[in-house]
Amino acid sequence: MESRRQSTLNALVSSVLFLVLILCASVTLAQPKPVNKSQQPPPTKDLLIVEPAAPKDAPPETSPQKSAEKSEAQGQPKAGTEVDERQQLITNTDLITFNVTVTDIYGRFVSGLGKNAFSIFDDKSQQEISFFSDDDAPVSVGVLFDVSGSMSGDKVKRARDALAHFIQTSHDRDEYFLIAFNSRAQLLLDRTRDGNAVLDKLLFVQTHSNTALYDACYLGVERVQHGTHPKRALLLISDGQDNNSRYTFNELRRVLKESDVVLYAIGILSGGDVGSTLGAEGQAILDELAAVSGGKAFYPRSAAEMDDIFEQIALELRHQYSIGYRPPNFAVDGKWHHIKVKVAPPRGLPRLFVRSKEGYFAIANPK
Numbered sequence: 001m002e003s004r005r006q007s008t009l010n011a012l013v014s015s016v017l018f019l020v021l022i023l024c025a026s027v028t029l030a031q032p033k034p035v036n037k038s039q040q041p042p043p044t045k046d047l048l049i050v051e052p053a054a055p056k057d058a059p060p061e062t063s064p065q066k067s068a069e070k071s072e073a074q075g076q077p078k079a080g081t082e083v084d085e086r087q088q089l090i091t092n093t094d095l096i097t098f099n100v101t102v103t104d105i106y107g108r109f110v111s112g113l114g115k116n117a118f119s120i121f122d123d124k125s126q127q128e129i130s131f132f133s134d135d136d137a138p139v140s141v142g143v144l145f146d147v148s149g150s151m152s153g154d155k156v157k158r159a160r161d162a163l164a165h166f167i168q169t170s171h172d173r174d175e176y177f178l179i180a181f182n183s184r185a186q187l188l189l190d191r192t193r194d195g196n197a198v199l200d201k202l203l204f205v206q207t208h209s210n211t212a213l214y215d216a217c218y219l220g221v222e223r224v225q226h227g228t229h230p231k232r233a234l235l236l237i238s239d240g241q242d243n244n245s246r247y248t249f250n251e252l253r254r255v256l257k258e259s260d261v262v263l264y265a266i267g268i269l270s271g272g273d274v275g276s277t278l279g280a281e282g283q284a285i286l287d288e289l290a291a292v293s294g295g296k297a298f299y300p301r302s303a304a305e306m307d308d309i310f311e312q313i314a315l316e317l318r319h320q321y322s323i324g325y326r327p328p329n330f331a332v333d334g335k336w337h338h339i340k341v342k343v344a345p346p347r348g349l350p351r352l353f354v355r356s357k358e359g360y361f362a363i364a365n366p367k
Contacts, residue, residue, distance in 0.1 A: 096122070097131060097324035099231065099262060099294065100341055100356045101316055109319040110352055113343065121340040122327050131324030138173035139317050140191075140227025142220035142261075143198060146238035146268070148182040148211040155268045159237045160202045162266075162306040166235070167195035169314035177223045178202075181216035183209035183244045191227065210244035214252045217289065221261050233295070233317060234263040240282025249285065256293045257336075258361050264313050265290045265297040266306070294357035333362050 100118070102110040115132040143163065147156065167176075178189035178198050188201050217236065224232040242249075256263060265286035269279055286297040298313075300306035327337075338359040345352045 094326050094330035095131065095324050096327065096339075096360055097230075097260065097322065098339065098357045098360075099320040099322055100343075100354055101294075101320050102343055103353050103355075105350050105353075109315060110349075111319045113321070113346075117344050117346070118321070118323060119342040119344070120323065120325055121342070122325070123337050124340070127325040127327065129323055129325050131322070133322040134320075135322075136171065136318050137231050137322070138171040138175070138229050139231045139233055140175050140177070140224045140229045141170070141317075142177040142179060142224040142232075142234045144216045144220050144234060144236045144238070145178065145180050145202060145205075146182075146211060146213065146216075147180050147205045147207050149208050150211060150239050150241055151207045151268065155239075156202070156205060156207060158303050158306060159266070159268055160199060161303070162300075162310040163202070163235075163237070164199055165307045166310035166314045167198065169311045170195070171318060175228055177220065177227070179216050179220055179223070180205060181212050182207070184212050185216035185219045187219065187223065190223070211238070211242050212245045213238055213240065213242035213285075214245035214247040214249060217252050217263070218247045218255060221255055221259050224261055225259060231317070231320070231322065232259075232261045234261055234293075235313065236263060236265045236286070236289075237268060238265070238282075238286070239268050239279075240265070240284075240286040242285065253289065253292055256289060257357075257359070258363065259293075260357075261293060262295045262357070263290050263293040264295045266309060267297060267299040269299055292358055294355060296355065331362060335362055336360075337362060 102113065104110055111134060113134070115129050118129065118132075120127045120129060145156075145159070145163075151159075173193065174195075175191050175193050176189060176195065176198050177187070177191060178201055180186055180188050180202075189198060192198070213236075217234065220234045220236075224234065267283055267286050269282075283297070283299065290297040298309045300309050323341075336359055339357065341354045341356050343352050343354050
């Protein structure tokens with residue numbers, strides 16, 4: 001009996017010990033294992049890692065590389081780069097721009113040509129066209145009207161009537177400068193879009209005194225270069241006989257070659273002027289001034305022909321091509337560079353003719 005009790009007690013103690021061992025093992029398995037950071041998988045590229053913001057008291061990170069990148073983004077020069085004021089003054093002057101007129105064998109204006117149809121040569125070296133436009137853009141026009149004694153009779157009335165046709169055919173956003181000249185040049189209207197105001201100013205002009213034609217052209221170039229529109233032209237209405245200017249022919253010729261202003265001359269000649277020495281000299285002067293600027297001189301013989309010429313000039317200004325290029329080794333040396341423009345006609349068209357300015361001076365003054 002006693003041995004049975006002892007056996008039962010031993011069995012009970014063994015069961016208790018077994019249960020205690022099981023509970024201890026369970027507690028041990030339930031504890032988390034320490035994490036080894038070196039075994040964590042790297043973040044994938046699809047994840048956006050948001051870095052914690054720096055404390056407000058901490059200074060921002062300003063590495064030299066980031067500072068330089070920020071300065072460049074804001075348009076500031078890199079650290080250690082000196083600013084040359086002379087280079088700033090001539091910024092963008094290496095872009096040579098000019099207008100080109102293209103006509104066919106019948107004198108009709110040709111529009112719709114692409115950039116690839118043109119070839120530009122700078123001193124016989126072909127250039128890459130970097131700017132091209134054939135838009136019908138408005139023009140800043142300087143009207144130079146001769147009211148000297150040699151324009152007596154019906155010359156002024158004929159010229160004013162023809163000018164009305166020019167204004168009617170021009171772009172509705174053209175702006176006008178009116179300069180009348182006899183013994184001196186006088187600015188009558190400065191930058192107006194009212195073409196009727198230009199005509200009204202010429203209603204009651206009186207012709208007298210000498211002719212300061214060169215001074216009027218010089219003043220016209222100066223005024224239209226301050227015009228609103230990048231396309232600029234002068235409309236010179238005269239018989240071409242200068243006898244009272246402070247500027248010389250060569251000085252005017254030089255400023256026309258330096259500028260981007262195109263001059264169109266309308267020689268108002270009477271019957272006595274044709275074939276005379278003064279008439280021939282006047283024509284030669286107008287021809288030369290127009291040619292160096294890329295324009296043209298006209299000599300109408302009747303009122304109807306004069307109307308047609310004024311309309312033709314207005315249409316030409318509206319159908320020109322604007323072309324620009326950057327010479328690879330542009331140097332501000334003041335030298336004259338000759339420009340040659342060639343155009344390849346599309347298949348099926350006959351030979352085309354081009355007219356533009358003859359060249360440019362490599363000067364430091366910005367355009």
